[in-house]
Amino acid sequence: MKRLLATTSLCIAALGAPAQAFDLTAMSAPERESFRAEVRAFLMENPEVIIEAVNQMEARQAAQQEQDDLSLVSTNADALFNDGYSWVGGNPEGDVTVVEFLDYRCGYCRKAHSEVEQLLQSDGNIRLIVKEFPILGEASTASSRFAIATRHVAGDAAYKAVHDALIAFSGEPSSAALARLADGLGLDADAIVAKMDSDEVTREIDETRALAQRLQIRGTPTFVMGGQLVRGYVPLDAMQQIVDQERG
Incomplete structure (x- = not known):
């Protein structure tokens, strides 16, 4: 009306x-x-x-x-691009930074994963930042805690391996299942599981959620590409166009 x-x-x-x-x-x-x-x-x-x-x-x-949205990105630029804890992939010196807020249980995040990988492979000048943003329940939170704990215990390369595994993982992320995943990747499962509920891991998730709230992000995936805030799934060709716009 x-x-x-x-x-x-x-x-x-x-x-x-x-x-x-x-x-x-x-x-x-x-x-x-x-x-x-x-x-x-x-x-x-x-x-x-x-x-x-x-x-x-x-x-x-x-x-x-x-x-x-442009104003929100500008105001929160430091937290988006230089928080000091989020995993950085692609080309760390790239001229365009892509930030992805994701949830491992999100179907559209899983769909976007391969396209983000293709974007990085086809364009060697993109810096990727992953923001762990679990919003779909306890299983999502457990997955993000496991990924972050892996980075704390075993470093960035191990995080990337776990990240790729979790985005394709279809089972329930119980402690036992996550430990088996870590064992399969040759990681110290006991140390990672023990780290999951640490204050450091909790702080990272809480800070990312606070940032998402300031940016008015309510769903996943959400991307920040350069200065643009892009809400929702974006196919590869649209990502490439946005990157070209940012360079232009």
């Missing part, structure tokens, strides 16, 4: 109605009835005006959202 009223107001403005015409309370009952009849008749005869008005309103909202 609110959207319809807003759209109707835009249509009335298109008719060139005087400002005082919007104050229906200043009209007599017959004047209000006549005014409403005129508006209704116009809209019935010209329904395309409603579509035009809605499209214009949505375009303005999208433009405003884009500007708001």
